Every structure is written in C-alpha cells, then in structure tokens.
Amino acid sequence: MITKRDGRKVEFDGNKIRIAVARAYWDPDYAPEKPYPPYVEDIVTYIEEENEAYDISVEEIQDIVEEFLMKFDPKTARKYVRYRYKKEVIREQKDDFFMKLKPKIEASDVQNQNANIDEYSFGGRKGETDSAVMKEYALNYCMSDMARQNHENNMVYIHDLDAYAVGMHNCMTIPFDDLLAKGFNTRQTDVRPARSINTAFQLIAVIFQLQSLQQFGGVSASHLDWTMVPYVRMSFAKHYKDGWTYIRNCPPEDIDYEIDNMITNAQDYSIDDPEWIAYDARAYEYALDMMKKELQQAVEGMYHNLNTLQSRSGNQLPFTSINYGTCTLPEGRLVIKALLEGSIKGVGKLHRTPIFPCGIFQCMKEVNRAPGDPNYDLFRLALESTARRLYPNYANVDWSGNAGYDPKDPKTYFSTMGCRTANGLDVNGLGQLKDGRGNLCPVTIILPTLAMMAKEAVEAGPSGDGDGKQKSLLEFFFAILDKKIGEARDMLIERFEYMCKQDPRSAQFMYENRVMAGYIPEEGIRSALKHGTLVIGQLGMAETLEILIGSNQCHPDGMELAKEIEGLFKQRCAEFKQEYKLNFGVYYTPAENLCYTAMKKFRSRYGIIPHVSDHEYFTNSIHVPVWEDVKVLDKIDIESQLTGYSNAGCITYVELETGIINNIDAMETIVNYAMDHDIPYFAINVPNDTCLECGYTGEFNDTCPICGSGHIQQLRRVTGYLTGNYKTAFNWGKQKETEDRVKHTGRMES
C-alpha cells in the first residue's frame, strides 16, 4: 500500500509514476499517446519492491524518482523537480486558503464584525465561512485592479464584499401600503390582503423577513402609522359588527343597510365617524375597546416577532426599522401610542429593551413638536421611551435636505434606515419617494490614508507629483481626494453594472411583488435598480484634520477645512448624479467594523501617531470624536454644520445620563434643538444596563443596585441600532470606542 499525503492508504499504481516521468521527459510537448521514457520500468519495479517491504509514502516515491533521474537523465530530472515544486506551491496555496477558513468554521476567533450576527451558531459559522470564500472570489474575479487595489490598500473600502459576486444590493424601504393592500406571492403560496390590524402587524414581520433575504442590508417601514390606518378601521368595524349582534341579540343580517355598508367599506370610514355612535353607542364603545386591545396585542406580537425571527441561515435578526409619528388621524394616533407603549413595556419575561425594530419618531413642525400640536402628547411619550429604551430615534421631516417632498404624501416624508441610510431625491423620476427604494451599495473613502499619502508627497519634495512645483500639503490632499472620489464613483458603477446583470429570479419575492419600485420586466432589473442610491462614504474626518492641520472640527480652523472637504464630496456627487443619471450621494458611513480594521491596517503602515492613531479605531465620518469633552448642545452645533453635506444618510448622537428618565423636559429641549439646527437624524445614547435576574434597568456596570446580581446585560448603540451585551457582541474596536464615550451632560467644571 501507498501512504498518501492526507494519511489514506491506497493500492500502488505504477501508471501514476509512468505518467509523471513522461510529463517531465516530454515537457512541454507531453501528450498521452507518446511513449514512456525507456528507463521508466526500472523505476516502477524498484518502487514496487520497496513497497513490498513497507507502506511507502508519496513523498518517498518522489524522492526515489528524483534520485533515479538525476543519475540516469539529469535533463528530465531538472524538469521533474520543477514540476514537483510547482505542484507543492499549488497544494500549499490550497492549504492556506482552507486554513484561513478554519477559525471561521470552528468559531475559534470570533471578531464580531457585525454585532447582529451570532458567529458562534451553526448558521453563523457556515455564514462566516461562505463569506470568506465569496470575498476572495469577488476580489479576484469580479472587479477591476483599480477597485481591488483601493480596497486592499486602505484607501477606498468596498462594503459587504461577500455579497458582491452574486450581485445582491444593500437595503430597502418596503412599500407596505401596497403589499398589505394587495397581498403578495411567495415561493410556495400567495398571501391574501390584510383585513385586520392583527394580521397587518403579523405580515409586517413576515414581509420584513422575506425582503431581508433578498438583500444584504436593512429593511424599513417609512410611515407605519399611516400604513396601519385602514387595518385599524377594519378591525374596529369587525368588532362593531360582533358587538352589535351580541348586544342586540340579533343576527348580523339585521344591521341597517347604511351601517352595513360602512362595515363592508370600513377602510373609508373614520372610527370617529358620528354614525357609529349614533347607530349604537354600546357597540361603538365595545368596538373601540376591543380594537385597542387587538392593536396592543398586534404591536406586542410584532416586537416579539422582530426580536425572534432569524434570517440568513439563522445567524442574525433582520435589521428592521419603523418610522412613525406624523399621522394625526385618530387611528394613526392609536398606532403611534401602541408602538411607543410597546417599546416602553419591553419584551420577554423581564420586559427587556427591544433590540429590534429600530423605532424612528418623525418630528414635524405643527404636527408634534410643540405644545398645542396635535401629536405633541405622542412626542412626549416618544421622549419617555427614548429615556428608558434608547428608541425611538428622531427623524426630521422638516430637514432642508428633503426639500421637494409632498406634505400630503407621507411616503415622501423624510424617513431613514435605523443605521442612517436614507433615500434622497431620485434622478430617475421618483422624486422624494422613499418606498420601494434603497441603497444599492456603499464604498467608503478612508480619509486618514489619503492625508498620509499627501504628507508623503510633500516630504518627497518638488518632484513629488512630477510637475516640478512644490505643492502644499492641502493641495496634495485635495488632489488625491478628488482622484479617489472619482475612483469611488467608478467602483460603484462597476458594481452597479454587475448587479444589473443578475437574473430577476435571484430575488423573486422582491421583483415579482414589486417591492423594488419601478421594475419593468421587459426592460430588466436595471429599470428598478436605477432608482436606488450609490453612495460614497467617508471615515475619520477628525483624524484627517489632525494630520493636515493639527486640530479637528471642534475648532474653527478644523471646521473650515472640514467644510471644504465635504463641499468637494457634495459637489462631485451632484455632478456624477447628473452626468450618469444615477443616484450618487454623500454618505456618513456607519463603519462598524471598518473603523477598527482600517485602523489596524493604518497602524501597520504608519505606526501610532498622537491624535491620529492612538485609539483603537477611527472616528466615524464627521463625528466629534467620542473622547472630546463637548457639551451637549455644542456637539449638535458642530455636527449640524456638516450634516447638511450628506444626502445619503447621517446620524448625530449625544450621550446622556440615565437620570434623564426623570427629566423629559430636558430631552425635549435637546431633541428640539437638534431639529431646529436642521439635523436630519438624531439619536440619544443613555446607558442601558439590565439586570437579568430582576429586570432593573439603569447604569450600573457589573452589579445590580437593586438585587445585587452580577448577571447583567449592557446594551449600547452601534451604528444607529442597538445590540445585545456590548462586551460580547461588539468587535474590539467598538468596545474600546464605547468605553471612551464621554457624556455630554453632567460634568463639573470650575
């Protein structure tokens, strides 16, 4: 028997030796029909004899062949050795590749690149392994050298590389109004239109999950309060009919024609329609009561569903977000109230803070901002929920960047994905419509790398860029940045074209049900994809300013330069949008993993530079660094000067203390201040430590102050979303960032 490399034992096969030697002998003219070299039988016989004595190994056979050839045919020997070496290299590459997968398959080196993915689970291990293979494939076979080099050299990062090769897109604001009203098809069946609030909320969870499998990013509802109005009415009418028949002890056929007609067409009649009370006040009260109970159950069901439904091979929850807050109809107001009360109540036995959906309260002037506004009470309730649960966040319907929206159409109100990604004005005819649109893919320019390149160019002297003149650091930087913004555009176009080549059957739910707006089957999926956004993100503004001028945007000179940089981003994206008729946009990237991996690469090249690479992470986009000691409203002042440059999504946070639960007035001042300063999307971080024994929530690190338990979940925000315990779910860089976060209120000064 022969012992193979992997330890298996197989029968000796002399032909393998004959062919290997013939290959070397005839190289490069080898062909199977050519005769074997005359001395081959001597080698084979010799090895056969050796093999009878013991189980000879493949390596030993090759040694024997090599020695024999060196003695009798040195020319062939040289070729044989070369051939053997080449095979070994290939074998090692294959080994290397598989060995890289090993820690992912075994979950032995979990990095928590994305806090929502359970990398320890079977699904997670399989998913992470797939992802590594797909990334390698995408880099090698799907993109230009320019794109690959930008990515690998820490200059322009391609996000979600593992989804590149199959041509998946990122995220989607789901047109729930249509899907609930018309029903939809799935692979196995079709689903009828919703006819009650309970069903409607169940379908929200089902559709969120189905759509999240068609793409790699998040899913959102842009105006859930308005969406639910008809279903609140239908439930109300159903209960009205039941109540009437029960109270009157009459069959439902006895209901008067007019009222029966209202019941049949319930979606057209307000629950406040005086006819309901006039016809039967008891039935009205019963219906209202039962409908509210059903609504509350339905909302609680949705919260539980969205925190339990797993997707993408069972290793993550769909990233879900719901926008609401502007509907002043009685039904919409009830929905908003139920959503907020559900959020405050929490999920599970201990009423824990729901991780999903990310709630987003849409602030709107004259609707919910000030005392006297019809939904002001709901704004106050939202603030209370935020103080306790970190959600909702706040979207600014009056944001100047959403100009051109239709005040009569909530589908055009400013809404956002929980992370921050937003659908701006469509260059291909859909205007400010949010539903049915999403981001296709982002790239992120790693600004500190470009700043270091500029620095190196300056140090290289006048010949730095060949024109013989000495440019300043800033001139070099802007030249490099402009070039990289152009390359970022080309990288996005490459990927867009790649996406457009996919078969609509790859995302049948999305295309068949017109989840993605604008799809015309005869024209192919480009007809739909062209309404999505292609976004150029950025990382590390604060560190870049430190490299370039030694101060960051908290100081006037830093701010001035930051504006100049953002101005270039904005101007170029606007030009690209018109020139290519594609929705290019400036994006303030949620660099959850990149903030850390880009820093690791940066350090390995440039080392630790004070104020630049002395933290474990880069500061995301244009944010004031988390360690900066700034006051709460000052932080809003600073960031609001830069958020206006981004039309594809940005977020501003402030860090408050848990005691804020007792001071909703202060919350109101802060949120209104952000809205008045034209911040598009605003979130408040309040430490949320939950005792897993008694359920007490507050800030207390490792021991519960109520029951003394050490079984604590420490919930913190990452990239707009919440996640489980940050100490186990966040990557190392984000853990450090979280620990560096300075509170923006409550610090004593003298």
Add this chain to the structure above:
Amino acid sequence: MRYAGIIFDDTAAAPGLCLSFYTQGCPLHCPGCHNPETWDPDRGHEFTGNTMNDILNGIKRNGIKRSFAVLGGEPLAQYNQFLTAMVVQNVRQAYPGIKIWLWTGFSMDHIMSSMKSQPHIKIIFNNVDAIVAGPYIEAERDISLAYKGSRNQIVWHLDHEKNIWYNEENDKRYDNV
C-alpha cells in the same frame, strides 16, 4: 467666597436642561454623601466676577434658556448664605422667567423654625421656585427617584400667588419667609 464647580449642561438637578452651581463647604457630613469633596469650606475655587458672568452666560448658551440650580456643599450654611443669595438674586434679575431650584440638606421644618431670621434666607427664598430639602440618608437611598437621592427628602414648590411652600407628598404647608 468659594464654590465647588459648575455643571453647564445638567439634566439631574432641575426640570429641563439646567445649569447647576455647586457651593463649597457643608457642616452636615451625611454618611454616603455624593460629593464629600465639597465639605471643606476652604477648598474649591475662588468665586469672582467672572464666575458670575460664566453663570449668567451659561444659562443662555446656544440661544437656549436653561433652568438654574444651586447645590452643594450646603448653600444655606452660614458662610454660604451671602453667596447663594447674591447668585440667585442676580440670576433672577437677569432671567425673570426661568425656574430656579435650591438643594439643601436642612429640612424645611428646621429652616422655618430656626433659620428664617438669618440675614440672607429671605432673599434666597423669594428668588427660588423649588427647594429640595432634607439630609441624605443612606438607608433611604433610591436611585430611581426624581430630584432627590433618598426617600426622606422632599421637593417643595413655591405657590407664587399664595406665597406658600407646598409639596406633592403630604399636606404640610409653610408660609414663605
């Protein structure tokens, strides 16, 4: 005159966003006190005209009117009364409409029975809207309470029309000084 420090954007000492001024020096020394570094009347910083300006400007920073709170230390300790009176009077004159809160370790009973004749108490009590009164008692500690540290403390509000101090926890009322 010495003071301990200022929190320019505070959310814990009074409703709304608030500027909190901490006096220096306290005779009470409650066990478990949150700020024992404010006990020694000789520590902290010298209060100057600039400090007063910082307070007045801080209240309206960012174009937003804040509430104002005086804490300690013990703002009603004899050696702090003048400073407390001056500060609340100045703040009141500059911002007639804002809420001013005072935190003291003395109980309202004690103040009304044996302190109200002290020289600056009248000025203080006629320029504040609410008083958090009572010593901090470790055994009564409850971190979930609004505007107090222990259950025994009481938040008194001034009914400006009747000139009476009232609270929401019991029926006791005091005429203003």
